[in-house]
Amino acid sequence: MSMMIALNLALTGGGGGSAPFVPTQPQLVATYTGIKNGTFVQMGTGNVRALGRSQHRSGRVRAKNLRFLDSSIYLGTNGVESTSATVNTLKRAIEIAGVTTQALYSGNPSVDISGSTQGLSDIIGSLELPPDTDFFARWEKTLALDTQSLIAHGLSGPGTGQGFRTPGASQLLSTGPMNSSGTAAGPQFWPDGIFGVPFFPMSCVAIIGDSIGNYREDLNSGSGGGAWARALNNILGSAVPWMKQTQNGHTFGNASFGNAPLQKTQLSYVTDVFIELSTNSMPASGTVAARLASLQAGWLNIADGCRNIIGPYGKRLRIHFFDMVKRDSYEADSTQHDTRLAYNAWGAAFADGKADAYYPTDSEVTLPVGADGIHPAQAVHAAIATNVIVPGYIPFLDPFFFPFGE
Incomplete structure (x- = not known):
């Protein structure tokens, strides 16, 4: 052929x-997604949230009905499937062509993820993802205690991926690179999946x-x-x-x-x-x-x-x-x-x-x-x-x- x-x-x-x-069914529509396979990083004293921004690329076809999937599933030593019991309160947003739109979860601005629970966002408004386009997934996580830890990715993506812990304000709904001045490094996260319905x-x-x-x-x-x-x-x-x-x-x-x-x-x-x-x-x-x-x-x-x-x-x-x-x-x-x-x-x-x-x-x-x-x-x-x-x-x-x- x-x-x-x-x-x-x-x-x-x-x-x-x-x-x-x-097509009518949701499917994967972007690159650089997957199960976490890195190390745990403690929130640390004084940090009230973790923030980050990851770059992705859309496929060859325009897509609608965009959604994020996240979980606390991770691959430990030699690929053993595990989950974190720590409750992660997650917020997400998608940044396309300089416009940032928040994802909701059953109409709520955040979702709690732990164990085998997986967080699938609502469809993100009427947004469409253009073909062959670099865009960004933004995230914010909080944990109940600063002595608790987040599981991270051991993989880096395109551009300048960000992940840090901070005592500062949320930057979830801003655009462009996040200001990480005065913060603690890591971790980085990819979504488990970025889904949509291609045309x-x-x-x-x-x-x-x-x-x-x-x-x-x-x-x-x-x-x-x-x-x-x-x-x-x-x-x-x-x-x-x-x-x-x-x-x-x-x-x-x-x-x-x-x-x-x-x-x-x-x-x-x-x-x-x-x-x-x-x-x-x-x-x-x-x-x-x-x-x-x-x-x-x-x-x-x-x-x-x-x-x-x-x-x-x-x-x-x-x-x-x-x-x-x-x-x-x-x-x-x-x-x-x-x-x-x-x-x-x-x-x-x-x-x-x-x-x-x-x-x-x-x-x-x-x-x-x-x-x-x-x-x-x-x-x-x-x-x-x-x-x-x-x-x-x-x-x-x-x-x-x-x-x-x-």
């Missing part, structure tokens, strides 16, 4: 000669990944962020909206439906799932066949569960398989080497029919791997994005494209 055909299909909803499909069909992606998918050895910035974010930030000149569920050391087991159910509730707002999550799941013992079976079971748990989720177009989620890339120690051990190759070959054959796409990411990785034998260098992240992920995803710009049927 040519690039332009794929793009035209994405904008018309399948290109089968019928009238264009008109034409538009695909969007959840990235479930480990340290490589998180960004490790790439730039932790808007120009880096790991190969998967790099790719989605620019496909045919536009961003594909994405959310991250990534953490260093993440494994199939910790990302499974049984162990990470709260994250999975957010996947109904996307059309596609990238599963970049295998290298830390390599079994330490057993034959090649036994280790391969373990890896397959881990991948299939996530893939099968996601295939049972219905996305914003009434279709199941599409599942994308990525190679287990080289690791120096795996190449030095014949069993691990052979297991890795067998796993990749299984993916190349579309994982028993459960993968809708396969990406030979390992083709861009050479030995020795990066500075530590595990994490590919920044240039390799860039090559994977440009040479593998971007061309592989282009047909999926059409959210109705299912190469092997639904």
Whole structure:
């Protein structure tokens, strides 16, 4: 499929000669969203609020009915799903083209979030989000006690992301960079999701990944962020909206439906799932066949569960398989080497029919791997994005494209 055909299909909803499909359901419409994966930061004596501002980019299609989703879900050590029991009183606003509009929650200016409770805002007035536009999500949080702590993001986005604790006044409804003079640093927050209804069909992606998918050895910035974010930030000149569920050391087991159910509730707002999550799941013992079976079971748990989720177009989620890339120690051990190759070959054959796409990411990785034998260098992240992920995803710009049927 040519690039332009794929793009035209994405904008018309399948290109089968019928009238264009008109979306009605909320979906992810912006980049740099996801589950928190950083550290806890104490409010600190005298600070009455935490404030911040994060930059995002809209997808290729104009969207309406904008909403924020936030939670206290976070990924701890090795991707273990956890929640903070501390009550966070959250306020949010969206800043588009120099105009800031507050989000409400059941008509109220704030929402209390703790544990498994997730805060989905009301539709933010009659605002529309223009296509291919940089905009900002503003936030304010207060905690009951200054001895309590906020969970933060370990990821940086484009522009100058802000997050600080302050004894000063609210800047939620101002515009432009916040005045952080005389305040305490951190933390930063992304929304779990920024949702809307696009005027034409538009695909969007959840990235479930480990340290490589998180960004490790790439730039932790808007120009880096790991190969998967790099790719989605620019496909045919536009961003594909994405959310991250990534953490260093993440494994199939910790990302499974049984162990990470709260994250999975957010996947109904996307059309596609990238599963970049295998290298830390390599079994330490057993034959090649036994280790391969373990890896397959881990991948299939996530893939099968996601295939049972219905996305914003009434279709199941599409599942994308990525190679287990080289690791120096795996190449030095014949069993691990052979297991890795067998796993990749299984993916190349579309994982028993459960993968809708396969990406030979390992083709861009050479030995020795990066500075530590595990994490590919920044240039390799860039090559994977440009040479593998971007061309592989282009047909999926059409959210109705299912190469092997639904």
